[in-house]
């Protein structure tokens with residue numbers, strides 16, 4: 001494994017494709033001090049400050065971190081890292097985690113506008129009770145494997161999911177699946193229905209007032225499969241499309257090669273959105289259940 005001073009880097013316990021990056025205490029202290037120059041309003045209102053905090057992070061590694069993160073995300077064999085903190089302290093609060101997430105993604109690319117929050121990032125809660133209109137906040141239902149950005153016009157090359165806080169949580173593990181580990185990838189990728197245009201829409205809470213059309217599968221520059229799919233939002237036009245989506249959903253959920261991992265508070269999963277799918281297992285019932293997440297999606301910088 002590559003060595004970067006101030007960070008501990010290893011392979012994930014359950015998958016060689018996922019790299020674990022732990023930020024050591026000393027590095028966190030330095031970061032926290034640097035980040036304190038800006039409040040969240042500055043980060044939100046002035047896009048250039050987002051690059052400044054990103055540079056603070058990269059400078060601590062002689063600019064090695066940005067290269068490494070980009071290499072991981074663009075490499076088909078990996079495409080995913082989990083970055084976390086050696087230890088949570090009073091300095092690594094929610095504000096620090098927003099700044100850190102901002103810094104990390106600005107070493108990779110530009111965030112998309114998140115229509116749900118009206119910002120470049122969205123923070124949202126999962127609780128015992130939910131009256132929303134999508135699976136995102138339904139604690140006791142499986143959040144099925146999917147990619148992000150399926151129903152928007154924005155290009156979504158990557159996504160970040162940071163766990164800001166949780167209390168009284170059992171279950172709710174993160175679930176990841178790499179296309180090349182999925183048993184039925186070739187079969188469904190080669191099905192002509194998967195290359196037809198599907199119509200994708202979204203419920204009200206997403207604040208997206210248009211529909212888009214695109215296939216489920218497409219090819220990368222090496223003709224390898226890529227996917228853009230979520231179970232709730234395609235509108236099948238006929239029986240063929242309906243049955244294809246059902247088969248796809250059953251096959252993804254039935255995969256034996258899913259990586260199931262418990263994401264610690266303060267950690268973030270960052271994944272390539274073309275060949276990694278993500279989801280979440282249901283939580284165990286608890287009236288006091290609380291989880292807060294942050295998400296950012298975006299495009300890669302051109303290199």
Ligand SMILES: [Fe+2]
Pocket residue numbers: 146147148278
């Ligand atoms: Fe998602």
